[in-house]
Amino acid sequence: MKVLKEYLDYIEKNKKLSQNTVASYNRDLRKYMDYLNCKNINIVDVVENDIISYLIELEKDNISVSSISRMISSIKSYHDYLFFNRLTTSDPSKNIKKPKVKREEVEILTEEEVDKLLKFDDLSTPKKVRDKAIFEVLYGTGIKVSELIEMNLEDIDLDIDYIYCGSSKNQRVIPLCETTKFYLLKYINDSRDILTYPEEKALFVNAQGQRFTRQGLWKLIKKYAKEADINKNINPTTLRHSFAIHLLNGGANVAVVSKILGNSNLSSLQLYLKYIDKNIRKEIKEKHPRENDMNYK
Template sequence: MGENIENFIQYLTNVKRSSNNTIASYRRDLNKLTEYMSLNKISSFCDVNNTMLNSYILKLEKDGMSSATVSRNVASIRSFFSFLLNQGIISKNPTENIKPPKVEKKTPETLSIEEVSLLLEQPSGKSSKEIRDKAMLELLYATGMRVTELISLKVSDVNISLNFVQCIDNGRERIIPFENAAKNALTKYLYQVRPSMCGDSEFLFTNCKGEQMTRQGFWKIIKLYATRANIDKDITPHMIRHSFAMHMVNNGADLRSLQEMLGHSDISTTQIYLKSKRSKLKEVYDKAHPRVGV
């Protein structure tokens, strides 16, 4: 069974060009399924049927797994068995009648524009570290890119003169513009700090030892400045991404452009930010219209 999973992982990597996070999730989900199969003395994917899979999904729910996580498991299993069917390993797809639980998409928590401004003002010192941190935070909010994309940027990915950055995720490339605040912070970092901090590293941002910045390292940077700013929220890099998207929508950005900037493969993922805008419009209407309370 392990060989079937590894072949599927290779398919996701080389053919589908799925993201590293997606591949890791699929592998984890399928390994969990094989553990359940072993407990039930099922040694081949050919012996898996609809009843067994529905029992497995019910078990995940009873174990307290969230609806979103159960749904992702269902998606992983469906994709895997479709792959096995196409490869001729199984003769019938046992996932045809499996239904994932309904998942209500929640509006993501974001920072207000004032909170973002306060956060970005925190690295205001003249030390090399604060100049680097300022550039990273400004670029993150200016582009809405994922933290993994930010720390993977190469110097050659940034075009300072034309105000855009080239973001590459698993072979998929997108161009994201950035505004002058990010440009100014990047320019200062590139010419005053980076040569001595990064040495001959190809990465745009490194730690103080000249090594590639890690997700954990950047997470600590955000926590430091959030504490300084006295912002009473559990700020994460992804919250800044959500804030970028929400602020863009609220200020008139169209969803298709935002989808391209965020790198969403499906526009339904981007539409969640529109839900918040509609809620805000309703709130404004209820407060302003003279006959709401009649």
Template structure:
């Protein structure tokens, strides 16, 4: 079964053009399923039955997996066995009738405007690293881009005159405007800090690490957590927190939902609509007649 899983991941990569994170998630879920099935003496993909898969789902639930995690695993199984069915590897799809548990959508914790300002003001602008960090945080909040998009930006992805960023993933690209505060932070970084960070190296990345190399997600996460602690923010903050703040603050101030959807790169507007639910929650708590 391992070879079939590798073939499926290759199909995702080459045909579906999915992200590396998506591919790793599918692979992780399916390898875990395979190990369970092997313990049940089910070795081959064509031997798997719907009962086997139900047993695996019960095992996940018994081990305390959340409804969201179980749902994700079921989605992985459905995608995998549909692929095998279409490839002719199996005659019938054992995952066809699996039902995912209902997942209650939890609104993300959102930084207030005041908390966001405290966070953005933490970097010390006396060092190249501090100036870089300030520019990264300002741009992240100004555009709502994903952290992987932020650390993948190249110098050529910035339109300095028109003040927009070009974000690319494997399927499409989108242009996101940024305001004057982010522009000033970026220009200061470009002039004062970036030359010091890259030295003599030929580096096209907009935001290299302190060695002049590409920054990792983990590297930026550590930077963000450090500034959150300095700002006295109690929330368990992640790079996605500023993306949520970007969207929520726009919606709270009356931004068009479809425009926010486009800037975030959401394919389904229902994902963006959770920020209107957040706005409704704030209204009901704050309005005297809410």
């Protein structure tokens, strides 16, 4: 397991993968290693058929296609690391292909539903102020839940109205709108010190005064969605999807939205495009200076 730990340190420090991604790779590879141990197969002796047999076992256990796809990525990355560092003489995973994952429809909230979700009539307790600030930051910036929970107090600069996402490989600076800034400032000034300890670095903290977990934040989102009577399958990325689509519907530039989200290429925004209101397309067709220029051959 020493080599596995060295690999995990490598992808975190050199590849700049998020803690959440590293944790996923760790779980996937430990499960893979447990399988190899049960079969009395040493990692340096693994051949392609061993990996295929493991994937067949996963399918028998009704593991989802998306999970298997992620596990294959973990396995391929680990074997590539072993081969590159000459710990093995070959890479048995190089010809293993990931199954095609059917892209699911994104679940988004209407602007009216967002208003209901973000409507906090009661801000009388530090926890309520914290929760309000969390929702305003998620919807106001489009950051991932994993980025939010990894964010530290020092990543906020309210003098120039920016937050810094430095925990993931897509590091970026995101501007804050006035509403997001207001509630973030209120939380930092009025509530955070009551909820945690001076030495805690995390921006948002749970009931124990410690950094939120992904699961804890998910439960919080589910709780408020239920209270707002929103009958949709809301998950940690719902507000991120809604942020992007509402910006696009408002006429925002796709490249700008992509940069804010931290997407490495514009193709990752393609699944949003069908949600753009038809009137935007109509406006482009009617008002673009080249649309009515018929002098082409």
